[in-house]
Amino acid sequence: MLAQTSTSVMPFLGSDVAANYDTSQVVILPIAYEATTTYRRGCENGPDSILEASHQVEYYDEELDRETGCEVGIYTHETIADTRSGDISAEEMLKVTEETVSKLIGDRKFVIALGGEHSITAAIVEAYRKYYTEPFTVVQIDAHGDLRHSYEGSIHNHACVMRRIVDMDLPTVQIGIRAICKEEADLIKEKQLTVFRAREIANQPDWMERAISAIQTDKVFLTIDLDGIDPTLIPGVGTPEPGGLNWYALMTFLRRVCEKHNVIGCDVMELAPIVDSVVSQFTAAKLVYKIIGYQALAKGWFEAGT
């Protein structure tokens, strides 16, 4: 049996601007799965929390001079692999995620998945890998390498997700990394993985130029673990680490990736909301909105709507 889904989901930005599925360019896919988090729990509540906070995001994007949410068709999918309604095995989660994303890609939707724990990304990337014949680069923003072969007895632990992707033989570019174990450091050297560490980002102004040119393929899948961002901006994550990207560096980087490369899909993972603070989920919602705006600009969706 496939993992249970919950049908009642509030649409991203609210029902006033929600598009229907057929006319949408963007599909927000909530994946409320949490099983292997080890420090602060709560990322199964991440998707709902981002959707709720998105209702407070200003439609008008002052950087782009556009009301992105009114011009781009954004559809919010029902929640999948929801562990709040009972245990789901990693295998079930991976299966339902890959099947759902494959269907959305087949319908030519730009998918933004909201997690949920980072292990989900392996299934999302697998769906793209099966769809595209040419390779694409997985660009990861994260505090952690996520390159362990296994962790706490599971290869599907959230600390192993990039290892699964390296094992798929896809090129990777890792950004904001500042917490890795010896096994990961050795793997980075052995496989000569491309890593832009948070220290470099803080101290070397040319990091962004180098990171953009380190992406060797036209197509890019973007996976954002919210702990890659400075935890003073987003404290509501399961495994916070000091340092990380600031908001404007992140925005400039995302805009340039969308302009210079063909971003085929993305996910925003690991939000674990903090009771009595809305800053993490609101920042995550705004991040999603900015990605939609940058993609719309790069893909010509604004022109299509005017």
Ligand SMILES: [Mn+2]
């Ligand atoms: Mn992480």
